[in-house]
Amino acid sequence: MASIASAPHLPSIGSHARQEAGNQLQATLVELADLALIGKQLHWSVVGALFRPLHLQLDELVDAWRDLSDTVAERAVAIGFWPDGQSSAITAASGLRQLERGPLQDHAVVRELTTRLAEIAERVRERIDRLGELDIGSQDVLIEVVRALEEQLWMIRAQLSTDRGS
Numbered sequence: 001m002a003s004i005a006s007a008p009h010l011p012s013i014g015s016h017a018r019q020e021a022g023n024q025l026q027a028t029l030v031e032l033a034d035l036a037l038i039g040k041q042l043h044w045s046v047v048g049a050l051f052r053p054l055h056l057q058l059d060e061l062v063d064a065w066r067d068l069s070d071t072v073a074e075r076a077v078a079i080g081f082w083p084d085g086q087s088s089a090i091t092a093a094s095g096l097r098q099l100e101r102g103p104l105q106d107h108a109v110v111r112e113l114t115t116r117l118a119e120i121a122e123r124v125r126e127r128i129d130r131l132g133e134l135d136i137g138s139q140d141v142l143i144e145v146v147r148a149l150e151e152q153l154w155m156i157r158a159q160l161s162t163d164r165g166s
């Protein structure tokens, strides 16, 4: 199935740039979708004194990642690239380390979360550079993503410092 649309009235960027920008958006989409799945898993797995704030915060984060993934996917469609956010696409391309099943202490949850968030924020940052030459609209979307992820990272990291004294 073709990933590039051929309808009229597409943004005036070449088909190569369209495909390349779409690839960058697609890669981000599957990572955000995977992050939302992992966030839910952590929401169910957290135990310890910080259960309640983390349990609640994780649902807020999952909502934010789902919203961001929607924005990313819809930018792809807007430039004529068909995104794929299905489980098979996530499994094939996300590359995020999966969690062990079972209880996870609150401080371990914070660590698992910050590791993955930092990894994705770094990958998105690299894509922002590449998108500057391809499509500034898509670049703007990924700037929004990285800004949100880095803000979340700061807020979660702040908890880690308080809890562990590091």
Ligand SMILES: [Fe+2]
Pocket (backbone or CB within 6 Å): 043, 059
């Ligand atoms: Fe829940």
